[in-house]
Amino acid sequence: MQKASTKRMSLLIVCALLTATGVGVWIYQITQGLAITGMNNGSSWGLYIACFMFFVGLSAGGLIVASSASVFGVRDFKKVSRPAVLLSTVCIIAAAAFILIDLGGIQRVFNLIIHPNLTSPLMWDVIVISVYLLINLVYLVLLRKPDEQRSARALAITSRFALPVAILVHSVTAWIFGLEIAKAGWYSAIMAPLFVSSALDSGLALLLVVLVVLNAARLFETSRKLIASLAGLLAVFIAVDAFMVLSEIITMAYPGAPEEAFVLAELTRGTMAPWFWFQVIGGLVVPFLLLVFSRLREKTPVVVVASTLVVLGVFCKRIWLLLTSFIEFNVSGAPGLAFGRAERTATETWTLVGTYSPTWAELLITLGVLALAVLVYTLLAPRLFGTLPTHALHDDDSTERHARADVLLDGPQAAAGTQAEVG
Amino acid sequence: MTRLAIAISQERCTGCQTCVNACKMENNVPMGMLWNRVITVGTDVMDGAVGSYPNLSKEYLPLACQHCENPACMAVCPVGATYKDEKGRVLINYDLCIGCRICMAACPYNARCFNWEEPVRDPDFNYGHRDVPVRPRGVTEKCTLCKERTDADLEPMCVVCCPTRARTYGDLDDPESEISKLIREKHAYQLLPERGTNPQVHYYK
Ligand code: SF4
Ligand code: SF4
Numbered sequence: 001m002q003k004a005s006t007k008r009m010s011l012l013i014v015c016a017l018l019t020a021t022g023v024g025v026w027i028y029q030i031t032q033g034l035a036i037t038g039m040n041n042g043s044s045w046g047l048y049i050a051c052f053m054f055f056v057g058l059s060a061g062g063l064i065v066a067s068s069a070s071v072f073g074v075r076d077f078k079k080v081s082r083p084a085v086l087l088s089t090v091c092i093i094a095a096a097a098f099i100l101i102d103l104g105g106i107q108r109v110f111n112l113i114i115h116p117n118l119t120s121p122l123m124w125d126v127i128v129i130s131v132y133l134l135i136n137l138v139y140l141v142l143l144r145k146p147d148e149q150r151s152a153r154a155l156a157i158t159s160r161f162a163l164p165v166a167i168l169v170h171s172v173t174a175w176i177f178g179l180e181i182a183k184a185g186w187y188s189a190i191m192a193p194l195f196v197s198s199a200l201d202s203g204l205a206l207l208l209v210v211l212v213v214l215n216a217a218r219l220f221e222t223s224r225k226l227i228a229s230l231a232g233l234l235a236v237f238i239a240v241d242a243f244m245v246l247s248e249i250i251t252m253a254y255p256g257a258p259e260e261a262f263v264l265a266e267l268t269r270g271t272m273a274p275w276f277w278f279q280v281i282g283g284l285v286v287p288f289l290l291l292v293f294s295r296l297r298e299k300t301p302v303v304v305v306a307s308t309l310v311v312l313g314v315f316c317k318r319i320w321l322l323l324t325s326f327i328e329f330n331v332s333g334a335p336g337l338a339f340g341r342a343e344r345t346a347t348e349t350w351t352l353v354g355t356y357s358p359t360w361a362e363l364l365i366t367l368g369v370l371a372l373a374v375l376v377y378t379l380l381a382p383r384l385f386g387t388l389p390t391h392a393l394h395d396d397d398s399t400e401r402h403a404r405a406d407v408l409l410d411g412p413q414a415a416a417g418t419q420a421e422v423g
Numbered sequence: 424m425t426r427l428a429i430a431i432s433q434e435r436c437t438g439c440q441t442c443v444n445a446c447k448m449e450n451n452v453p454m455g456m457l458w459n460r461v462i463t464v465g466t467d468v469m470d471g472a473v474g475s476y477p478n479l480s481k482e483y484l485p486l487a488c489q490h491c492e493n494p495a496c497m498a499v500c501p502v503g504a505t506y507k508d509e510k511g512r513v514l515i516n517y518d519l520c521i522g523c524r525i526c527m528a529a530c531p532y533n534a535r536c537f538n539w540e541e542p543v544r545d546p547d548f549n550y551g552h553r554d555v556p557v558r559p560r561g562v563t564e565k566c567t568l569c570k571e572r573t574d575a576d577l578e579p580m581c582v583v584c585c586p587t588r589a590r591t592y593g594d595l596d597d598p599e600s601e602i603s604k605l606i607r608e609k610h611a612y613q614l615l616p617e618r619g620t621n622p623q624v625h626y627y628k
Contacts, residue, residue: 033560034522035540041456044527044537104522104537104561108502111519117503122525126501181618182495182531329533330615331486333462334469337533342454342543349455352467 004217008378015375022368025361026101034104036361041340042354043326047362048102050318051369054202055095056129056173057195057314061203062088063136063166065230070159076226082143082385083220084207086377089136091206092169094373096129101365121175132169135162144384170199177321184259185325190251194244201237202314205287205307208234210377212304220385224300231303235291238310242284245317259328266324275320283313326354426492426511426595427568428623429582430602430611431485435589438463438470438483442581442590446487449569449580451551453542458534458566459487459581485581485589488513488534488566489614489622496526496535504563511595511623512568520562527563531618535565595623 029036039046062084069077103109116123139162142155171192177183178191208230214220249267252260267276287306291297297306329337336352358366438461446452446459464482465473472479494513497505504519505526527535538560544550549557554571558564569579573592577583582590593602602625605611609627 033538033540037539040539041527041533041536044524099523102523104524104539105520105559106522106561108519108521111502111504111521115502115519117500119498120501120525121499122501122523176525177528180495180499180529181620182529326528330531330618331462331484331533333464333484334467334471335460335462338455338457338460338536340455340537340539342540342545344455 008217012375012378015371015378018371019368019375022365022371025364025368029101029361029365030106034102035341036359038357038359038362040351040354040356042329042337042351043323043356045102045322045326046356047358047366048098050315050322051366052095052098052102053173053195053322054315054318055091055098055373056169057199057202057318058206058311059088059091059095059132059203060166060170060196060199061201061205061207062086062091063132063139063162064200065204065207065233066139067159067162067166070156071163076229079226080207080211080222080230081146082140083210083214083381085136085139085143086380086384087207087210088166088203089133089140090373090377090380091203092129092133092136093376094369096133097369097372098366101369121172121179125169125172125176128165128169128172132165135165140384167196170195177325182330183325185252185263185321188248188251190244190248194241194248197237197241197244198314198317201234201241202311204230204234204237205310205314208303208307209311212300214381214385219381224298227300227303228294228298231291231297231306232294234307234310235288235297238284238288238291241314242288245280245284259330262328263324266327267320271327272320272324275316279313279316279320282309283316284310287313323354323356326356328353424511424596425509426623427573428490428511428593428595428602428625429568429579430591430593430605430609430625430627432587432589432591432609432628433482433484433626434628435587436461436483436485437587439586441584441586442485445580445584446566448550449552449555449572450567451544451549451555451557452536452564453538454545455543456536456564458536458564459485461485484626486532486534486614487581487624488530488568489532489620489624490566490568491620491622493619493621495529495531495618495620499525499529501525510573512570512573514567514570515563515565517556517558517562517564522561522563524563531615531620532622535563537563 037046065077066081066084068074069081100106112126135158139158142151142158145151146155174191174195177186178188181187208227211222211227215222253264266272287309290302290306296302334352335350339349339351440461443457443459443461447457450458452458462484463469463471464484472481474480490511490513494507497507497513501523502519502521504516505513506516507513524537527537538558541560542558552571572579578592582592591602591605593600595603597603605627606625611625611627613622613625
């Protein structure tokens with residue numbers, strides 16, 4: 001016990017330090033401008049926006065699993081509602097943080113509220129993410145007392161809003177890219193389904209990793225059987241994601257049109273190839289093979305490895321999806337585009353293709369947001385599940401496991417509210 | 424209605440880059456960025472030729488904001504900082520711009536520049552026209568069709584300074600204007616018409 005709390009303490013300290021560093025560098029960025037990042041007039045978005053997409057996606061898994069459990073009455077999955085919704089909340093806050101960090105004119109950010117333009121997908125996203133965050137918070141509050149008749153009812157209603165909004169959040173984020181006719185690699189009807197499917201697999205994968213960690217930290221108990229069945233669902237999500245990627249790639253490849261061919265060449269053999277192939281092999285094929293056999297996915301370490309690979313794979317996908325479309329300029333020719341920095345020499349001022357690599361400042365800020373997310377989760381987790389019955393949300397056929405959980409977490413009185421379910 | 428525009432003769436353009444510098448001076452464009460560029464099409468060296476000897480060709484393309492009739496940049500701007508004014512110019516309200524740069528991703532012509540840093544000028548003073556607003560760090564900027572000049576019924580600086588008179592400025596909505604006639608008679612074309620942005624800037628040979 002002593003050991004567990006020192007571990008937790010050191011995790012908190014490390015995260016707090018990293019967060020503080022990130023905040024410090026962000027303040028520096030505000031004073032200096034985005035010039036301290038690697039972004040430029042060619043690649044005008046970079047790591048921040050990739051992380052924004054990534055975290056919006058990660059946030060999906062939690063809420064979609066929790067709310068569809070409620071909407072479709074998948075009793076088993078309801079058990080993980082609390083860690084899942086907390087994960088979803090923390091991830092969407094991180095995503096929103098990345099959007100704010102990416103703004104060049106943060107001091108004018110209130111214009112989003114006083115001067116909105118409703119034709120902008122970015123505006124849609126601001127609205128939908130705000131609603132989504134609100135739903136997450138309501139969900140969390142309700143999950144604190146799920147055994148009360150009233151909050152069970154409210155929970156059932158909230159979950160019916162949560163599911164469509166969760167899907168919408170990922171679609172709208174996709175449309176920020178998918179509606180840009182300027183970019184051959186983005187402008188595609190598959191963008192929204194593709195985002196939703198990578199949100200599903202990466203989000204569920206992260207949830208699985210978190211559940212295993214919580215198990216180890218004795219903060220929240222999830223049975224091996226439930227982990228295995230969630231892992232089975234993950235295998236299905238991976239297959240759907242792979243199918244979407246395949247559909248997109250084959251549609252781009254088949255006509256052999258020059259613009260699409262360029263994007264494809266960059267992906268499969270060019271600068272983006274490591275990211276692309278890692279995602280395809282490490283993020284889709286390998287984890288799918290690990291999870292598709294029920295004997296393998298019953299082994300928790302296998303699930304952890306596969307899930308981690310899926311999360312990393314989707315991160316790689318965010319990177320290639322974002323950057324590939326910045327490489328070629330639609331109207332190109334020497335000397336190219338003015339890069340956007342004064343101190344560069346005459347020859348460096350020009351760039352014939354979009355180039356980008358993140359700077360230290362960007363990496364530190366990104367790490368800071370990551371640490372903040374872990375910090376918030378670690379701080380809130382014991383408050384949210386430590387003192388509360390974990391199984392009050394569901395009635396369970398496996399009384400044996402049930403009883404064990406009772407003893408472990410909250411004592412027998414918690415069994416009272418089990419039938420309070422609506423829906 | 425008025426739809427101000429420029430028509431550019433690619434036959435006349437010699438790639439001298441005069442309009443590039445005229446624009447930069449007039450509009451106080453900081454170091455490291457340009458509102459107007461002249462590219463040599465299809466090569467990675469300036470003034471380079473395309474093809475293999477002796478079948479060579481060389482083509483220059485002056486490139487700035489196309490003042491699209493259906494501006495992709497305007498639709499996506501979350502705060503409505505990018506707008507089309509009553510004279511058909513696509514402009515940016517720098518007080519509204521939050522620097523999200525979705526407009527840069529949306530513009531098919533890479534016409535927009537961003538103030539990544541505190542603007543640097545060399546020589547170190549505002550060399551632009553006194554009425555041209557000085558843009559702060561963190562906002563996007565691009566060709567305004569020399570708003571301050573065209574508001575005063577003067578031609579844009581690139582049009583005035585072009586030594587080969589490759590540029591013609593005027594109103595597309597006036598069928599008798601020189602630019603409308605040129606576009607009709609020379610079968611002028613637009614850049615990337617398939618993007619549906621419908622540029623007001625036209626090219627002809
Ligand atoms: S050229 Fe680009 S910046 Fe200019 S109006 Fe068209 S889309 Fe907007
Ligand atoms: S960078 Fe400025 S002008 Fe461009 S879309 Fe964002 S707010 Fe609008």
